[in-house]
Amino acid sequence: MKIKYTALSDADLVSAYIAGDEYSLSTLITRHKQRVYSFIYSKVFDRDITEDVFQDTFVKVIKTLKRGKYNEEGKFLPWVMRIAHNLVIDHFRKNNRMPKFEGNGDFNIFSVLNDGSLNAEKQIIKDQIEHDVRELIEELPDDQREVLVMRIYKDMSFKEIAFQTDVSINTALGRMRYALINLRKVIEKHNIVLTN
Numbered sequence: 377m378k379i380k381y382t383a384l385s386d387a388d389l390v391s392a393y394i395a396g397d398e399y400s401l402s403t404l405i406t407r408h409k410q411r412v413y414s415f416i417y418s419k420v421f422d423r424d425i426t427e428d429v430f431q432d433t434f435v436k437v438i439k440t441l442k443r444g445k446y447n448e449e450g451k452f453l454p455w456v457m458r459i460a461h462n463l464v465i466d467h468f469r470k471n472n473r474m475p476k477f478e479g480n481g482d483f484n485i486f487s488v489l490n491d492g493s494l495n496a497e498k499q500i501i502k503d504q505i506e507h508d509v510r511e512l513i514e515e516l517p518d519d520q521r522e523v524l525v526m527r528i529y530k531d532m533s534f535k536e537i538a539f540q541t542d543v544s545i546n547t548a549l550g551r552m553r554y555a556l557i558n559l560r561k562v563i564e565k566h567n568i569v570l571t572n
Contacts, residue, residue: 386452520555
């Protein structure tokens with residue numbers, strides 16, 4: 377009996393491919409090709425680069441599936457999009473289109489998070505930076521992290537932060553200052569690339 381591949385869910389097709397059914401993978405690629413291809417093209421605006429990144433994305437998908445490392449609970453497309461997104465960032469980094477973070481005194485990590493007029497390339501880099509910065513913030517001591525998150529992500533005034541955390545405004549300001557100093561140290565320690 378011939379399997380009707382198009383009727384199968386992504387999760388079923390992934391399982392079939394892992395079990396050795398090569399055709400199920402081509403069904404998956406055909407099903408999602410347009411979405412993945414359009415996503416990549418919207419970031420790089422170049423057909424040749426899009427083709428390369430698209431190919432690399434599915435090479436990575438195949439390798440991951442073959443190694444049995446796939447565990448996305450049926451969320452196949454978002455997983456593929458995340459791989460494509462990371463490969464687009466790798467492309468920008470390889471081509472030096474992400475200037476290195478220079479340790480100048482007036483550098484403001486958050487100015488880059490607030491620029492609303494971003495083109496697609498800058499937007500994807502901004503998304504990556506926001507992700508990196510959020511991970512760095514997790515390394516801060518609790519009291520500093522709390523103030524930083526309230527100030528940057530919740531847009532609270534120092535007066536509101538002081539009230540909410542039950543400390544003086546000066547203490548809240550001090551914690552913010554130390555949070556930024558420590559954030560800079562973490563950035564330098566990990567040699568993180570941020571762009572402005």
